[in-house]
Amino acid sequence: MISTLPRPLRLLLLWAGLVAVYAAGLTLPAAPGRDLSQTEAHRLLVAHSIVTDRDIDLLDEYIARPYEHWGGIAGVRPGAALANNVAVRRDERGREGPPLAPGGFVEPSGLGLGAVLAPAYWVGRTTGIGGPLAVQLWCAGLLAAAFVLALGLARRIVPDPWATRGVVVVALSPPIVLGATQIGPTAPTALLLTGAVSAALAVRDHPRTGAALACATLCALVPWIWLPLAPAALVVAAALTRWMRRRRRGLMGYLALEVLLLSAFILLTVNDRIYGGPTPWAPQVGWSLPMFFDGAWDVARRIVVSPVGLLVDRDFGLLRWAPVLGLVGVAVWRLVHWRRSRLFRVFADEIHVEVSVLFLLLVLVAATVPYAILSPWPATNWLGGAGAAAALPVVAATVGWAWQRVPRAGAGLAALTLVGTLWLLGAGVLDGGAATDPQRGALPWAGAARVLPEIRR
Numbered sequence: 069m070i071s072t073l074p075r076p077l078r079l080l081l082l083w084a085g086l087v088a089v090y091a092a093g094l095t096l097p098a099a100p101g102r103d104l105s106q107t108e109a110h111r112l113l114v115a116h117s118i119v120t121d122r123d124i125d126l127l128d129e130y131i132a133r134p135y136e137h138w139g140g141i142a143g144v145r146p147g148a149a150l151a152n153n154v155a156v157r158r159d160e161r162g163r164e165g166p167p168l169a170p171g172g173f174v175e176p177s178g179l180g181l182g183a184v185l186a187p188a189y190w191v192g193r194t195t196g197i198g199g200p201l202a203v204q205l206w207c208a209g210l211l212a213a214a215f216v217l218a219l220g221l222a223r224r225i226v227p228d229p230w231a232t233r234g235v236v237v238v239a240l241s242p243p244i245v246l247g248a249t250q251i252g253p254t255a256p257t258a259l260l261l262t263g264a265v266s267a268a269l270a271v272r273d274h275p276r277t278g279a280a281l282a283c284a285t286l287c288a289l290v291p292w293i294w295l296p297l298a299p300a301a302l303v304v305a306a307a308l309t310r311w312m313r314r315r316r317r318g319l320m321g322y323l324a325l326e327v328l329l330l331s332a333f334i335l336l337t338v339n340d341r342i343y344g345g346p347t348p349w350a351p352q353v354g355w356s357l358p359m360f361f362d363g364a365w366d367v368a369r370r371i372v373v374s375p376v377g378l379l380v381d382r383d384f385g386l387l388r389w390a391p392v393l394g395l396v397g398v399a400v401w402r403l404v405h406w407r408r409s410r411l412f413r414v415f416a417d418e419i420h421v422e423v424s425v426l427f428l429l430l431v432l433v434a435a436t437v438p439y440a441i442l443s444p445w446p447a448t449n450w451l452g453g454a455g456a457a458a459a460l461p462v463v464a465a466t467v468g469w470a471w472q473r474v475p476r477a478g479a480g481l482a483a484l485t486l487v488g489t490l491w492l493l494g495a496g497v498l499d500g501g502a503a504t505d506p507q508r509g510a511l512p513w514a515g516a517a518r519v520l521p522e523i524r525r
Contacts, residue, residue: 079216083277086212086239087205090248094204104200108251109135110175112200112234113188115181119199124182124342125171138200180292183367184256200251210247210255214262214461215239221266221428221463224474225421234395234468237482238460240487241390253294258330258458260286260293261300265431265462268308269287269424283308283455284324288331295347300435301328308429371441378440378456386456392485395478396463396469398431399425399453421469435459 193200222231267283287301336346438455470480
């Protein structure tokens with residue numbers, strides 16, 4: 069019955085269904101008795117300041133304390149301290165960093181994220197449904213739209229029903245369902261990154277100027293929302309430039325790359341004026357990257373252990389909470405096998421599938437590995453960080469391609485993933501002490517998760 073409907077209507081129904089499921093995740097608070105976490109409250113304060121004061125100075129927000137009406141948040145400690153009428157940031161040892169905006173507080177959430185959340189916050193305040201709830205639903209809608217775009221990516225490399233199955237199961241996995249309504253950069257960056265990847269692959273098929281400029285613009289906006297995703301945006305921009313040059317449209321490709329470079333220059337300038345450095349974390353680390361390494365051994369350990377921990381950690385790993393993502397490994401194996409067998413000499417048309425899958429996997433690596441290495445808490449963020457969650461719509465396209473190769477194993481992993489989602493949503497209804505933070509043994513795997521290692525800092 070649904071298959072007879074026009075394609076735009078089917079996509080709209082898919083988007084509405086995903087939003088409805090994500091809204092059900094609101095039954096689980098961030099913590100028992102609190103609807104929002106401290107990090108979400110800080111980000112929401114930036115949107116509140118933009119809507120009410122038209123600036124990002126949070127000094128008056130900390131005085132008025134609007135967060136007391138956001139569901140159980142008793143207090144939000146500012147990330148900046150006022151000294152000599154100049155806002156400075158203090159690190160964990162109390163040491164002061166470079167000065168910020170005179171006479172005010174500037175949070176590291178950034179101007180871009182606050183600007184994305186502000187319209188929804190204004191609508192919530194105007195309509196009376198509440199600013200936080202409106203922002204949460206807005207994030208859910210953006211993430212659902214990203215998976216609708218990912219369905220088009222999946223159909224490029226594998227036919228239905230495998231394409232739809234892979235995207236839908238990843239979209240309904242526990243990390244996505246419970247992370248969709250989190251107030252943060254995950255949803256907007258996921259939509260921007262998925263749109264940029266779709267435009268880049270469209271340019272590879274037909275090198276049109278409009279698609280190239282759209283891809284470059286989307287890549288340029290990603291660092292404004294979440295700077296750690298800049299490596300993924302650079303991978304997409306590099307692929308765009310290469311494909312335009314190989315199709316004798318190199319000048320247009322370089323012009324598109326100039327859009328990204330110009331945006332990066334403006335971003336660095338704005339951050340330097342607001343935060344005193346190139347990043348929102350500049351008050352803590354100055355003009356260096358936000359790395360907190362303790363010698364060469366710590367660097368080596370992070371490079372090896374941190375990405376692995378994001379995947380297979382017993383309590384916080386993505387594979388524990390979304391077993392269907394194990395099919396990404398099957399996709400890598402299938403790609404390597406296809407390449408070693410040199411099947412492109414027999415099936416020339418399959419080269420397009422190989423390039424698309426390799427491109428999607430490279431975007432996933434660029435979005436997850438640098439953040440896992442640089443982040444001081446990679447094994448304690450059960451979403452794998454905002455970068456990993458934002459890249460899941462992109463990598464969902466490869467899940468169906470791998471599922472086609474191992475249909476029975478894929479069906480089993482998909483069933484485990486959906487059972488986990490139902491279990492957690494049921495806990496939100498039946499258990500008042502449940503929360504979105506993962507708990508040991510929260511999923512009914514009958515102790516099977518014990519085979520996974522515990523990776524801690």
